[in-house]
Amino acid sequence: MTSHLLSWITFTPLIGAFVLLCLPKRAHDWIRWIALATTAITAGLVCLAFPLFRASESGFQLVERAMWIPQFNIQYLLGMDGISFPMVFLTALISIMACLGSLAHIRVKGGREKEYYFLFLLLETGIMGTFLALDLFLFYIFWEVVLVPMYFLIGIWGGPRKEYAAIKFFLYTLAGSLFMLLGILAVYFGSEPRTFDMTLLASMKYGLVFQKIVFLAFFLGFAIKVPIFPFHTWLPDAHVEAPTPISVILAGVLLKMGTYGFLRFSYPLFPDAARWFQPAMGVLAVIGIIYGGFVALAQTDFKKMVAYSSVSHMGFVLLGLAAMNADGFRGALLQMFSHGTITGGLFLLVGVLYDRAHTRDLNDFGGLGEKMPVYAGILIFFSLASLGLPGLSGFVSEFLTLLGSFQYSKLMTGLAAIGILLAATYLLYMIQRILLGKLNPKWSSLPDINYLELSTLVPLMIFILGIGLYPKIILDYMIPTLDGLLKTMGGAV
Amino acid sequence: MGPVESLKYFIPELIILCGAFGAFLLDFAVRNKRAVGIFSLFVMAAAAFAMKNPAGETLSLFYGFFHLDVFAHWFRIFALIAVSVTLMLAMDYPPLKNRYEGEFYGLFLFMAFALITVAAANNLLMIFLAVEFVSLLSYLLTGFLKHDPKAKEAAVKYLLFGSVCSGIMLYGISLLYGAAGSIELGHVWQTLRSPSMSALGTVGVLCFFAGLGFKISMAPFHMWAPDVYEGAPTPVTAFLTVGPKALGFAVFTRVLITVFSPSFAHWGVVLTALSMLTMTIGNLTAISQTNIKRFFAYSSIAQAGYILMGLAVFSPLGQNAVMIYLFAYLFTNLGAFAVVCLVEGASGKSNISDYAGLSERSPATAFFMTVFLLSLTGIPPLAGFIGKYYVFAAAIEGKAIALAVVAAVNSAVAAYYYFRIIRVMYLVPKAETQPTFGTSPLYPKIVLWLMSAGVVTLGLFPGYFIKLLFG
Numbered sequence: 001m002t003s004h005l006l007s008w009i010t011f012t013p014l015i016g017a018f019v020l021l022c023l024p025k026r027a028h029d030w031i032r033w034i035a036l037a038t039t040a041i042t043a044g045l046v047c048l049a050f051p052l053f054r055a056s057e058s059g060f061q062l063v064e065r066a067m068w069i070p071q072f073n074i075q076y077l078l079g080m081d082g083i084s085f086p087m088v089f090l091t092a093l094i095s096i097m098a099c100l101g102s103l104a105h106i107r108v109k110g111g112r113e114k115e116y117y118f119l120f121l122l123l124e125t126g127i128m129g130t131f132l133a134l135d136l137f138l139f140y141i142f143w144e145v146v147l148v149p150m151y152f153l154i155g156i157w158g159g160p161r162k163e164y165a166a167i168k169f170f171l172y173t174l175a176g177s178l179f180m181l182l183g184i185l186a187v188y189f190g191s192e193p194r195t196f197d198m199t200l201l202a203s204m205k206y207g208l209v210f211q212k213i214v215f216l217a218f219f220l221g222f223a224i225k226v227p228i229f230p231f232h233t234w235l236p237d238a239h240v241e242a243p244t245p246i247s248v249i250l251a252g253v254l255l256k257m258g259t260y261g262f263l264r265f266s267y268p269l270f271p272d273a274a275r276w277f278q279p280a281m282g283v284l285a286v287i288g289i290i291y292g293g294f295v296a297l298a299q300t301d302f303k304k305m306v307a308y309s310s311v312s313h314m315g316f317v318l319l320g321l322a323a324m325n326a327d328g329f330r331g332a333l334l335q336m337f338s339h340g341t342i343t344g345g346l347f348l349l350v351g352v353l354y355d356r357a358h359t360r361d362l363n364d365f366g367g368l369g370e371k372m373p374v375y376a377g378i379l380i381f382f383s384l385a386s387l388g389l390p391g392l393s394g395f396v397s398e399f400l401t402l403l404g405s406f407q408y409s410k411l412m413t414g415l416a417a418i419g420i421l422l423a424a425t426y427l428l429y430m431i432q433r434i435l436l437g438k439l440n441p442k443w444s445s446l447p448d449i450n451y452l453e454l455s456t457l458v459p460l461m462i463f464i465l466g467i468g469l470y471p472k473i474i475l476d477y478m479i480p481t482l483d484g485l486l487k488t489m490g491g492a493v
Numbered sequence: 494m495g496p497v498e499s500l501k502y503f504i505p506e507l508i509i510l511c512g513a514f515g516a517f518l519l520d521f522a523v524r525n526k527r528a529v530g531i532f533s534l535f536v537m538a539a540a541a542f543a544m545k546n547p548a549g550e551t552l553s554l555f556y557g558f559f560h561l562d563v564f565a566h567w568f569r570i571f572a573l574i575a576v577s578v579t580l581m582l583a584m585d586y587p588p589l590k591n592r593y594e595g596e597f598y599g600l601f602l603f604m605a606f607a608l609i610t611v612a613a614a615n616n617l618l619m620i621f622l623a624v625e626f627v628s629l630l631s632y633l634l635t636g637f638l639k640h641d642p643k644a645k646e647a648a649v650k651y652l653l654f655g656s657v658c659s660g661i662m663l664y665g666i667s668l669l670y671g672a673a674g675s676i677e678l679g680h681v682w683q684t685l686r687s688p689s690m691s692a693l694g695t696v697g698v699l700c701f702f703a704g705l706g707f708k709i710s711m712a713p714f715h716m717w718a719p720d721v722y723e724g725a726p727t728p729v730t731a732f733l734t735v736g737p738k739a740l741g742f743a744v745f746t747r748v749l750i751t752v753f754s755p756s757f758a759h760w761g762v763v764l765t766a767l768s769m770l771t772m773t774i775g776n777l778t779a780i781s782q783t784n785i786k787r788f789f790a791y792s793s794i795a796q797a798g799y800i801l802m803g804l805a806v807f808s809p810l811g812q813n814a815v816m817i818y819l820f821a822y823l824f825t826n827l828g829a830f831a832v833v834c835l836v837e838g839a840s841g842k843s844n845i846s847d848y849a850g851l852s853e854r855s856p857a858t859a860f861f862m863t864v865f866l867l868s869l870t871g872i873p874p875l876a877g878f879i880g881k882y883y884v885f886a887a888a889i890e891g892k893a894i895a896l897a898v899v900a901a902v903n904s905a906v907a908a909y910y911y912f913r914i915i916r917v918m919y920l921v922p923k924a925e926t927q928p929t930f931g932t933s934p935l936y937p938k939i940v941l942w943l944m945s946a947g948v949v950t951l952g953l954f955p956g957y958f959i960k961l962l963f964g
Contacts, residue, residue, distance in 0.1 A: 068956065069956040069959070071959045071960070141873040141878075145872075145873065145874070147872070148867060148872060156919060156920060163916060166920075167916070170908065170912065171908060174905050175901075175902070178904050179898075181885060181901070182897050185885055185886050185889040185897075188886075189889055
């Protein structure tokens with residue numbers, strides 16, 4: 001099994017999905033347990049990679065290579081390095097949490113459970129494949145495979161405006177990825193010998209004009225996914241309408257596919273264009289950070305607030321990428337991981353409250369701190385992590401990105417710091433409106449968080465605290481690869 | 494090669510021709526007309542077995558009237574698949590049961606004969622005759638349910654429109670013949686190579702655009718398609734969206750390569766513009782359709798636009814793209830029409846609103862339809878994506894960036910309306926009045942399985958197909 005470990009990681013969820021298809025519709029318990037077991041097995045397989053993965057080396061490891069379409073030199077090529085490993089691990093972790101969260105979700109339990117878990121597992125295969133594929137063609141296929149189950153998951157099990165949100169998400173991302181496909185083809189025809197193989201393409205040199213055009217084509221695909229301002233308008237709709245576990249996957253993992261794309265493809269393939277667009281990227285990042293923060297501040301819908309905070313926090317990832325130095329890259333990749341765990345947790349907490357009160361209107365709550373003390377504690381923990389309290393992972397990553405961007409542009413760093421201030425404002429304001437103040441009598445009988453819900457949150461808290469106190473445990477995996485990337489881009493480490 | 498020698502390479506055609514007459518005779522003899530359908534399927538199978546891949550060499554049959562090469566071979570296979578699937582769909586199509594069912598099968602065997610000759614036709618006269626043969630049979634089959642006013646209207650419209658376009662093409666052929674003094678494609682090519690003939694070549698190619706553009710529903714010669722597709726019996730619609738269209742592309746490719754390649758600089762731009770126009774018109778009009786057959790009509794116009802990209806670029810890769818795309822489209826569209834036939838059989842109607850809640854009423858049918866729609870959208874790893882990939886690759890390789898960008902935007906628009914159907918099937922709850930699905934009839938179900946197998950294998954293992962088709 002270890003010889004094809006990455007294939008197993010990618011396709012185990014798919015196997016589970018097909019097992020589900022064979023079960024009768026009414027076998028609810030079986031369906032749930034098989035789905036949960038599949039995500040757990042996948043996570044187990046990811047853990048198997050730890051002893052095999054040599055963290056101190058920068059190249060691709062555990063590579064699997066097979067010719068797939070010889071006429072176009074397209075290969076089935078999977079590999080893992082310090083950029084994809086944390087993302088794969090994050091995917092496995094968030095998938096288990098989301099699957100646990102699905103068990104109790106009202107709309108999922110309401111019906112069509114078999115279809116739900118089938119699509120859920122299909123989605124996991126798509127995401128894993130996206131993070132592991134090293135052949136551009138294969139990458140594009142996995143990238144697109146993610147879209148379809150997501151459309152159904154939002155469209156069938158979503159909130160009141162689910163249909164609009166689902167098709168908007170789908171069309172936005174599809175439009176972006178079609179341009180990316182054109183970019184991929186341009187890279188293919190521009191390479192000598194023609195290949196989609198990332199391990200070879202990274203060492204090829206292209207002219208600046210060509211780089212700029214193709215960089216923009218890729219940018220459209222990735223920017224919509226991240227989402228970078230002004231391509232972010234699908235995000236609030238999709239996040240708010242999606243059922244809780246799917247919002248968790250969306251915010252926790254799917255957004256990272258965009259920034260991962262920059263690190264994996266755009267930067268190594270088009271270093272000159274990346275340098276040329278550096279100021280633009282930085283400006284967009286700062287706009288995202290501040291704009292997202294202000295809009296989050298204005299929300300009265302809890303879930304929408306968290307959704308817009310994602311725009312702001314993903315802006316930090318972009319800022320780190322735009323800095324194009326060692327600290328910036330480290331901060332960006334670490335922020336991708338910690339945003340996944342923190343925002344994933346926040347969406348789960350929104351779900352916990354919504355399942356009880358059936359409303360997400362922040363002004364409707366108040367004084368829940370004494371009714372739901374455990375919930376209050378956890379909510380405060382995640383909020384503090386999100387606003388960057390030292391000792392929790394959000395601080396480390398945002399600090400690193402700011403450290404990186406400071407070396408690039410002091411002005412942008414200063415403006416981005418406003419984002420942290422804003423985060424503190426909207427998060428504390430949210431805590432105030434939900435937990436503090438007078439208790440609304442409507443909620444006098446709300447039960448506190450239960451064990452199932454706790455089991456989805458506690459593992460995330462462990463990672464947030466662990467990385468916050470000792471970031472080296474994860475940075476050790478990232479740094480060699482990121483430094484290697486910087487070196488190929490011609491920058492100083 | 495003389496006629497007698499040629500005959501041994503002409504066995505599939507002869508089998509089908511004899512089978513067609515046999516079907517008409519059998520129609521007199523048997524009471525259960527389904528037997529005629531099964532007989533026709535056997536004829537098709539026999540013809541398929543008799544077909545041999547010429548593998549590299551070009552056989553010039555009947556003093557050069559037909560050229561049997563690898564290109565023609567695969568279009569002949571294509572035609573056989575299209576006709577066989579249509580026969581299977583027709584066997585469980587209720588409206589046909591009332592009258593003349595046996596003749597329908599017989600006519601379709603003639604259609605098969607016409608199509609496989611089109612693929613190999615290699616001089617101006619033969620091309621015109623074969624294309625007209627296909628057209629006449631198409632008019633006839635469109636109006637086959639002669640008591641249905643929509644079918645009647647469709648057939649007349651089709652006939653009038655088709656006649657004008659054929660007339661224009663014939664005029665172009667007469668010009669070429671006048672200049673070259675020969676109907677041999679090679680001679681015409683020689684003549685058009687001289688610079689003084691370039692204007693004539695341009696006029697000639699434009700005339701062919703009209704005649705063949707009509708067959709492949711290229712804008713602005715697409716107007717007939719929606720009415721005809723809506724009015725024709727559903728199995729015939731299924732056939733019209735792939736059969737004549739693919740063969741139109743086959744002739745188009747052959748004519749452009751063997752006759753008009755010297756004046757590519759003149760018509761390349763025109764074809765690029767027409768390709769953009771076709772896909773845009775098709776996509777924008779498809780959005781607002783309420784009838785599923787009309788919907789697929791516009792979708793097929795848009796798809797023709799994508800396929801034209803391959804010809805507009807006119808590179809070897811582009812020509813391969815045409816064929817790969819057509820095969821992907823064949824599996825996908827016939828599969829989708831099998832679903833249309835099933836739903837029409839169960840509810841008697843073909844409005845998009847009749848698909849509401851299909852995922853609950855018949856999960857398997859809805860699932861298959863989703864696979865086909867995703868393939869039409871071009872989502873990997875399905876056949877439609879490989880087709881899209883090919884035409885995009887051809888466009889990028891040919892540096893036709895504008896064309897590629899227009900096609901990309903169009904694909905996103907197309908996704909919107911293909912997902913409209915998916916939305917209706919999965920997201921809209923079923924209405925109370927809608928009939929439940931009984932057990933589906935056998936033949937459309939076989940078609941569903943076969944076509945979806947085709948869609949998935951072509952999507953997952955395109956390398957095998959590419960090797961098969963182009964060596």
